[in-house]
Amino acid sequence: xxxxxxxxxxxxxxxxxxxxxxxxxxxxxxxxxxxxxxxxxxxxxxxxxxxxxxxxxxxxxxxxxxxxxxxxxxxxxxxxxxxxxxxxxxxxxxxxxxxxxxxxxxxx
Amino acid sequence: xxxxxxxxxxxxxxxxxxxxxxxxxxxxxxxxxxxxxxxxxxxxxxxxxxxxxxxxxxxxxxxxxxxxxxxxxxxxxxxxxxxxxxxxxxxxxxxxxxxxxxxxxxxxxxxxxxxxxxx
Numbered sequence: 001x002x003x004x005x006x007x008x009x010x011x012x013x014x015x016x017x018x019x020x021x022x023x024x025x026x027x028x029x030x031x032x033x034x035x036x037x038x039x040x041x042x043x044x045x046x047x048x049x050x051x052x053x054x055x056x057x058x059x060x061x062x063x064x065x066x067x068x069x070x071x072x073x074x075x076x077x078x079x080x081x082x083x084x085x086x087x088x089x090x091x092x093x094x095x096x097x098x099x100x101x102x103x104x105x106x107x108x
Numbered sequence: 109x110x111x112x113x114x115x116x117x118x119x120x121x122x123x124x125x126x127x128x129x130x131x132x133x134x135x136x137x138x139x140x141x142x143x144x145x146x147x148x149x150x151x152x153x154x155x156x157x158x159x160x161x162x163x164x165x166x167x168x169x170x171x172x173x174x175x176x177x178x179x180x181x182x183x184x185x186x187x188x189x190x191x192x193x194x195x196x197x198x199x200x201x202x203x204x205x206x207x208x209x210x211x212x213x214x215x216x217x218x219x220x221x222x223x224x225x226x227x
Contacts, residue, residue: 035214039153047213047216050215092213095210095211096168096210099153101152
């Protein structure tokens with residue numbers, strides 16, 4: 001079973017700063033089948049990115065995804081107050097699905 | 109509009125049974141599956157399994173096989189997650205989510221059902 005390592009565990013930033021979140025897989029993810037989700041406290045997760053770099057409907061363009069094989073990155077170009085949340089990566093090239101442990105983006 | 113509406117919070121005792129629901133609307137039941145995802149307090153997301161509303165074909169994560177039962181009623185567009193005998197370790201938030209297949213991302217999510225198991 002694939003193991004996902006997200007880093008850092010917590011990212012402390014001020015609004016307007018750039019956020020770079022990493023997701024590393026223990027084996028290659030085929031077909032660019034990797035998604036990112038955002039979860040705010042007390043809310044359900046929300047799909048942000050699929051296919052490594054395609055933004056889901058309604059997701060602002062300050063969010064971008066990149067990477068291939070075992071190394072993937074979610075970038076928030078300028079963090080807005082509403083972006084403080086936990087972010088999870090998820091490859092979906094195999095079943096059962098697994099999620100990374102998450103990166104918390106908090107206000108500095 | 110795609111909607112997944114889950115049943116309300118539950119408080120149960122160890123050993124009791126429970127069935128929670130997820131009502132789907134706004135999309136074709138012959139195209140999508142419904143997944144269940146567990147989130148234990150303060151922890152990350154765990155995919156439990158998936159059911160096809162069209163014919164109730166079900167796939168489980170090995171970690172949850174035999175621990176829960178996933179079922180569905182196509183006529184009402186409702187998916188269910190049930191336990192025969194709850195344990196304290198089943199205390200968690202449970203989300204349902206729409207998935208096109210077992211190897212696909214989760215594009216719409218229900219609001220979650222909090223299950224608390226305590227004596």
